[in-house]
Amino acid sequence: xxxxxxxxxxxxxxGATEVLKGVDCDMAKGDVVCVIGSSGxxxxxxxxxxxxxxxxxxxxxxxxxxxxxxxxxxxxxxxxREREIARQRLLTGMAFQQFNLFPHLTALDxxxxxxxxxxxxxxxxxxxxxxRWLERVGLLARKDHYPxxxxxxxxxxxxxxxxxxxxxxxxxxxxxxxxxxxxxVNEVLQVIKDLARDGMSMLIVTxxxxxxxxxxxxxxxxxxxxxxxxxxxxxxxxxxxTERLAEFLKTSTFR
Amino acid sequence: MELGPFLxxxxxxxxxLLEGLWRTVSISLLAIVAGSxxxxxxxxxxxxxxxxxxxxxxxxxDFIRGTPVLVLVLASYYMLSTIGLQLNPFEAGVLALxxxxxxxxxxxxRGALQAIPRGQTEAAKVIGLTFHQAFIYVLAPQAIRHVxxxxxxxxxxxxxxxxxxxxxxxxxxLLTTQEIISRTFMSLPFYFFAGALYFVVNYGIxxxxxxxxxxxxxxx
Numbered sequence: 001x002x003x004x005x006x007x008x009x010x011x012x013x014x015g016a017t018e019v020l021k022g023v024d025c026d027m028a029k030g031d032v033v034c035v036i037g038s039s040g041x042x043x044x045x046x047x048x049x050x051x052x053x054x055x056x057x058x059x060x061x062x063x064x065x066x067x068x069x070x071x072x073x074x075x076x077x078x079x080x081r082e083r084e085i086a087r088q089r090l091l092t093g094m095a096f097q098q099f100n101l102f103p104h105l106t107a108l109d110x111x112x113x114x115x116x117x118x119x120x121x122x123x124x125x126x127x128x129x130x131x132r133w134l135e136r137v138g139l140l141a142r143k144d145h146y147p148x149x150x151x152x153x154x155x156x157x158x159x160x161x162x163x164x165x166x167x168x169x170x171x172x173x174x175x176x177x178x179x180x181x182x183x184x185v186n187e188v189l190q191v192i193k194d195l196a197r198d199g200m201s202m203l204i205v206t207x208x209x210x211x212x213x214x215x216x217x218x219x220x221x222x223x224x225x226x227x228x229x230x231x232x233x234x235x236x237x238x239x240x241x242t243e244r245l246a247e248f249l250k251t252s253t254f255r
Numbered sequence: 256m257e258l259g260p261f262l263x264x265x266x267x268x269x270x271x272l273l274e275g276l277w278r279t280v281s282i283s284l285l286a287i288v289a290g291s292x293x294x295x296x297x298x299x300x301x302x303x304x305x306x307x308x309x310x311x312x313x314x315x316x317d318f319i320r321g322t323p324v325l326v327l328v329l330a331s332y333y334m335l336s337t338i339g340l341q342l343n344p345f346e347a348g349v350l351a352l353x354x355x356x357x358x359x360x361x362x363x364x365r366g367a368l369q370a371i372p373r374g375q376t377e378a379a380k381v382i383g384l385t386f387h388q389a390f391i392y393v394l395a396p397q398a399i400r401h402v403x404x405x406x407x408x409x410x411x412x413x414x415x416x417x418x419x420x421x422x423x424x425x426x427x428x429l430l431t432t433q434e435i436i437s438r439t440f441m442s443l444p445f446y447f448f449a450g451a452l453y454f455v456v457n458y459g460i461x462x463x464x465x466x467x468x469x470x471x472x473x474x475x
Contacts, residue, residue, distance in 0.1 A: 051380075051381055053377055053380065053381070082385065082386065083385060086380070086383050086384070086385050087383070089380060089381055089382075089383050090382075090383040092381070093381065093382075094381040096374060096377070096378065098372075098374050100372075100374035100375060100377060100378035101378070102375065102378070102379075102393055102397075103397065103473055103475075104396045104397055104400065104473050113382065113384075113392060113393075114382030114383055114384065117384060117388050117392060118382060118383040118384060118388075119383075145474075146473055146474045146475060148473060148474065148475025149474055149475055159378075162382065163381070163382070166382055166383065
């Protein structure tokens, strides 16, 4: 069976600073992988390389055996064309820490924009799909509200609906609860848990340890640009093999 | 001062004054429309252009914005003819104002586009929009809303700047008024009347701007 995601020896530099120093990661279809680690460890950067929001200088990323972002022509590695990269970005969906909803569009129009302009669906088809997903995240009643009229948790749920409606193979979540007030965190985590139950493949960068423990079938602990440790959360969180992870877990709160 | 003689004179010159007013309005309109179209190109070049183009446009906007409009008007009328471009006063004046307007609109648009958080572009990218589509459906609608109030202000500035065309002999409202005064010697009431007309035009522009702003405000 081909892997859904295959990252090999991923290297990423900002100028002289190397933030990813050779990361490998595999995911099969239906996997829910949580990436944990202190800030600056490279977890968000890794996520953003997968959909080419960041360039990377070494290594390969494959989704369903298709190489992402770069191609090798005559021994020279070069960036793929922008149009090709735009198409490859549809293999994944992403939810951001800051939601990034389009403020001038209603919740419904936020979701339908990509369906109409990228997937070329008719307005009616797009609306049907968008309404289905807004209902799934519990916001159908607010579909005509603008982002500014929604709470942070509601905005994030719309943002997740916007990403999932495009029917990606893999969902990327980048610290989606970090900008939320504590009482709004759970409604967003619940949506992600529901998606996990449906068998959605997800790669989740998070600081919510209890959530990672409950939802992930594998956890990756990143440390200084490398994978420090990975495995089943039930083992990792109880008996960490490395001192770094033990230390990290001690400073994290399980709530 | 007697009001009667003034009203009498005003009635006599009503068509001449109207013609001057119309010329002021048409100069302003042409300058605003042409200047804004040009300004959008300037703004796009300033924001997304390749580095040499960006430098060129930066030089253009800084130079134009640092030059008094009167100098632009005079240059456009007297200097262009020396390089063989014969423009009549009306054309030269509109050109100068449009160029002036474009540098302001360009700078406004650049500011508005750069003020949009980077996350907006990223969110557009991850749903598969190309740069072109992201600009049309995500960035431009936000930038335009942002620019609108300042743009209305610029439009009103253009109306005021159109008075400078009287220097090169364009018979707009101010020059027409001056001609009437030199014949009637009623400087106070006619200047006052012209001032009132300018006010009405600019007040109208401002009200229109407020209306459009209200219509396009994003609910929150």
